[in-house]
Every structure is written in C-alpha cells, then in structure tokens.
Amino acid sequence: MASALPLGDPAPLDGLLPVGSDRDADSRNFGVYLHVPFCRVRCGYCDFNTYTATELRGAKQSDYASQAVVEVDLARRVLEQSGVPSREVSTVFFGGGTPTLLPAENLVRMLAAVRDAWGLQQGAEVTTEANPDSVDADYLKTLADAGFTRVSFGMQSAVPHVLRTLDRTHDPERVPLVVEWAREAGLQVSLDLIYGTPGESLENWRTSLESALASRPDHLSAYALIVEQGTKLARQIKSGEVAEPDDDLEADMYELADEMLAAAGYSWYEVSNWAANDTFVSRHNLAYWQGHDWWGIGPGAHSYVGDTRWWNVKHPAAYAERIAAGHSPAAGRETLDATTRETERVLLLTRIREGLRIDSLAAEPRREVAGLIADGLVDGRSAIQGAVVLTLRGRLLADAVVRRLTS
Template identity: 65%
Template sequence: MPSALPDGDPAPPDGRLPEASLATLVERPFGVYLHVPFCRVRCGYCDFNTYTLLELGADGAGVSTFADAALKELALAGDVLGADVPAVGTVFVGGGTPTMLAASDLARMLHGIREQWGLADDAEVTTEANPDSVTPESLAVLADAGFTRVSLGMQSAVPHVLRTLDRTHDPANVARAVDAARGAGLQVSLDLIYGTPGESMADWRTSLDAVVALQPDHVSAYALVVEEGTRLAAQVRRGEVAAPEDDDEAAKYELADEVLSAAGYDWYEVSNWASRPDARCRHNEGYWDDGNWWGIGPGAHSHVGGVRWWNVKHPTAYAGRVAEGVSPAHGRETLTAEQRYDERVLLGVRLVDGLPLADLRDEGRTAVAGLIVDGLVDAAAALRRQRVVLTRQGRLLADTVVRRLLGLR
C-alpha cells in the first residue's frame, strides 16, 4: 500500500500562503508537478501513491474524470499564488502511469497550465510512461500539445527480473516506445532499477547494454529499496526472496557508471546521467536547487518559499475537496533555517557541480579534509574550485558524506 503522509500542521482550507513565501516567486524558477495515481497493476516493490481501478471501486475518482479534478486544483493554485508567478519553466507528469489517461486529457491539463501561468519559451514538459502504455498516435498528440520529453519505466531488459518486480511489459516494447517517441520529436529518458532479488551482474550488464543500444537522451538508475508495507517486503520477511545486498548494489552502481560514461553519458546527480547538458531533467534540478513548484493531484507535494505541503492521498477524497472549492492539502510545514540548511547540504552534494565550501558551516568545512583523505570528496574540486564534489566512491556513500558535513558523525 502507499506510504503514509507526514503529519505536519493543519493546512488552511483556502490554501493561502504567507506573503514572505509568495515573494520568492519572482526570484526562483517555478515548476508544476502533476500526479496521476492510476496503474494497471500494482508492482510488488512500489509504495508510491498509486491505485488500480479495482482498488478504487465504483465510487473512486476515475481515469475519465481526473483531468477535470486536476484543473479545479489548478484554478485554486492560480488564486493562491496571485499574479506574480513567472512563466512555468518545467512540467512533470508522474505517477502511477500518467499515460493511462487519454493523451487528450494530458494535453488538456497542459493547456490549463499554459492558460493559468504561461509556459516559458524553452519549457521542459515531461510525462512518465510504461513502454506498453504509449503508441505513435498518443505520443504525437502529446508532442503537438507541447510535451518535450517522455520518461519510460524500462527497469530491466531481463524477463525474469521484470517478473520479480511485477512489471508486465514485454522488453521488446521499450525499443518500440523509444522509436515512437523519437518519431514524435520527443526526448527520451529511460529508468532502470538494480539490485532486484535474483538479478545477476550479467543480467544487469544486459540491461545497461540494452539502454546504450537505444541511445536515449537521459538515463536514471536507482537501487531497489524494500519499502515497508509492500508485497516485496512481505516476500523478503517470509524468506521467499532475498533482500538486496549493499555490496551487490554498490558493484552494480559502479558498473552502471562505467558503462554509461564509456557511452558518452555524464552523471549530473548521483542516480542520473545525461548525454549532453541540455538533456538533464531540469524539473528535478529545480527540486534539488530549492526551486518553487506546485504539485497537483492526490498525494502531490508542493513547495513555495520554504513552505511545503502535501495533498490528501485518496483520489476520491481529493476529487471531493476540489469539487467543493476547498484546498486538497492534508498538511504542511514551514521549514526552519536549520532544516533548509540540512536540505541544502543533503541535495547539493549529490550534484556534479557540488556544494560551495562557503555554504558550509564550520563543522562542515572542517570535515572536508577527512573526506578527501577517505577518497569520498574530490581533492582538486575542493582545492581549486572551492566546492565539495563527490568521487564515485563518495556517491556510493553519499549519506555518510552528508552526516559528516552536518557534524553528525
């Protein structure tokens, strides 16, 4: 089942934000996230806020009505943020499987964003998709509407690994979806998961080689995490499958970096590689660089000027609130200066440009010398550029680096 929402403070029914937070809209890039919570089946490892149509039942907010509900929240967002919102620089439609919606509905929601705030001339507009949930015709509709990227959930090229993950697509459909996306003029990102129980190093190499052969613009590769409450967690607990092993996942990360680097992909965030600088996911960069964004949809999270909030999770509750003109926010928090500093360190060190030494407090600057000696921080970047940049080994131990920079060792 989906993971629980944070507690937080009560959110006002009208969604209003402090003036100090609204003032940051003119200072920072602004993005929109759209969460489409529908999936054909629930994968055993997934704890995202997603639902199959059978789980929702007859009274659930359905695929056919979702766009209408999202557009109602968009209107609320326009009222809350006022007139000083810059043109939207990035839109990311995630899920779930957004392409379970009709392409015309995805286009209609993007049109609503354009009408509400405008899109920047170079706006990046992405939708996630499963390889078997798109066609050349549906992708052409998205491209005509203004979408620029599609992020395909490939996960693996090996059938038995896909079965363990409860992924239902045929590996051959990945190549068909990539070709269709290119034919529509869309950039392509491929998502991979490594560390699945039963996945050998040879299996992982097969997946990496398949990705390189497809020549996507962007690749994401994430270590499998066994989340509490998922079917996979229950299987591990019962001893039916083995838990992922840290050493195995570390070796697979190193292989991914070697293979992708050799193929011309440069890492720009610990789990992300791009074929060129303009192929990076700018929407995610906005998250990592303290940008502002409004999250639309059940369970979606938002951030504006140090205030973070999150919507009710169930589609029926969400649809009911927006139909009544009430904010769907379940709770929110105003980040303290301490929390914002911790997040700046946590996110900044994961990026290829690193974190300026000048941004660190005394305990962080003091820790850098030891991190260099331990091979976790690049010495040349620290000495010549005055920035904390992770080595490959440091990327494997990024959490350890963050703790030491925060003086939590």
C-alpha cells in the same frame, strides 16, 4: 499499501500560504508536477501513491483531468492571494502512477490549464512518465504536437525474470520500439532502470545496461531498489520467498553502470542520473535539488514554495470531494526552520555534479571537507575550485558525506 503522509500542521481549506512565502520568489524558478495516481497493476516494490481500478472507491479516472484543471486554477489564485509573484512555468512533469493510462487528450488538457494559468517559459521542459506498453506512435505524436518535449519510459530491466519479480508487465522487446516512436515524434527520451532486484545477478544488470544503451536514449536513470515497508516485496522478503537485496552487489552494479555509461559517452549530473550532454539533463528534477519552487497537483502530491512544504489528501476519492466542494485538497503542511533548510540544502546539492559551495558552509562543517577528500569521498580538484563534489566512492556513500557536513 502506499506510505503514510508526513506529520505536519493542518492546511487551511482556502489553501492560502503563510506570510513571507513570497520572499525572494523572483530568484527561484517555478515548476508544476501533475500526479496521475492510476496503475493497471500495483508493482510489488512500489509504495508510491497509486491505485488500481479496484481501489478507487467510486473515484473515476475519466473525471481526473477535470479535477486537476480545477486545482491548477486554485493554485493560481492561492499564489496570487498569498502575494507570490506570478512566474512563467519553467518545467512541467507528469508522474505517477502511469500518466499515460489516461487518454492523450487528457494530458494535453492539463498542460493547457498550466499554460493558461501562468504561461510557459520559452523552451520550457514538459515531461511525462510512461510504461512501454501504455503508448503507441499516435499517442506520443499527440503529446509532442501539444508541447510535450520529453518522455521517460519505465524500462526497469531487460531481463524477463527480473521484470517478473518487480511485477512489471511490459515486454522488454517493446522498449526499442517506443523509443523509436518517441524520436519520430520529436521527443527527448529517458529510460529508467532499477538495480538490486532479488535474484538479479551482475550479468543480468549488464544485459539491461547494454539493452538500454542500444537504444541510445538521451538520458538514463538508475535507481537502487529500496524495499519499502508495507509492499508486497517486503512481505516476500520477510517470509523468505525471495532474498533480501545485497548491498555489496548493489554497489558493484552502480559502479558497473557508471563505467558503462561513461564509456558510451554519458556523464553523471546527479547521483542516479546520466545524460548524453547537458541539453538532456532533467531540468525538472534539477529544480528539486536546487531548491526551486513547485506546485504539485493531484492526490498525495507535494508542493514547495518559499519555506513552506505541503501535501494533498492521498486518496482519489478524498481528492475529488475536496475539489467538488471548492476547497484546497491540501491535507497538511510545514514551514521549514533554518536547521531543516540547511540540512536539506546540503543533502540535495551534494547529489549533483556542480556540488555544494564550500564557502556556503558554516565553519565547523567546512573543516570536515579536508577529511572527506582524504577519505576519497570528495574530489580534491573541485574542492580547490571551491565546491564539494562527490567522487564515485562518495556517490556510493553520499548519506555519510551529508552526515559529516551537517552534524
């Protein structure tokens, strides 16, 4: 069962944003996220807003692209009527779910709607997530020909028993093949990995890292497994069927990843992300961390413009009903106050390599920086240059750093 939507105020049926949403908009980039909420199977660890064929309650995958196109046009009108200046889109990201369960032509059509609504910046980044078993060479070429620039494959692991625990269905031997097809199509390639799966040893994790590096992707993500309440994995752990993830082992796995990726020429630019060089960082994700604006299309998608955050109704059937009625699919929203904005700014900027400007902090948290350096959590050389940048130990304890800078 997917996680619940956050609490907030009801969103108006016309979707119009609060007065002031246009403030300083020209100083921020604008991105678009398109959520495709369909999966062949529900992975045991996943609490994302996704649905298998038996959970759609009458909604149809074949109708989804048309519905998303309608929301894109609604987004254009809402921003215009709310006084937010039109900006060309800097990044587009298709996530899920499994976007590539839809025909390639559907993704192309949704991208065309974004381009028609706002235009794309020169050199805009356009990414889709994909499972290794959900694409072939022709599919990837179709995307590249239409303006996609990047594909992020959900590799997760190269070890069969780890994939089984995660309920991942692809053959790990297919990963090098899809990477090759993506490169032939002219797409940048990212591989997503998960560590800390119950039953995964440090040597298993080393095998996955070696396998990923053998394909020489442009970008790698490595995320610690989080056991979310309500998931199959959480129930398995509660019943004793599988062991609970080991925090100390996860720390060892992160350190191994950082060591191996650095040795292979990759640099970290965010706590869980490494790139072969700055050309290959995920600019869409960086926009989230840097506080830029984005509109989220689709069931359960979140958006953020100015100081306002909102989220769509979750189920594809409810989303389809709203779209068919000509209403905004937004279910609720919140306007961030100054304290929340500052906490989130510190939380997000401390995660990235450029860090957080010390002179942007209030006096009391600024005094914490010296202690964070002494504790080995913040890099002293970067602090001399005016930025809070996490050390390797600091990345492992990033939440503790944020607490000390916001308490």
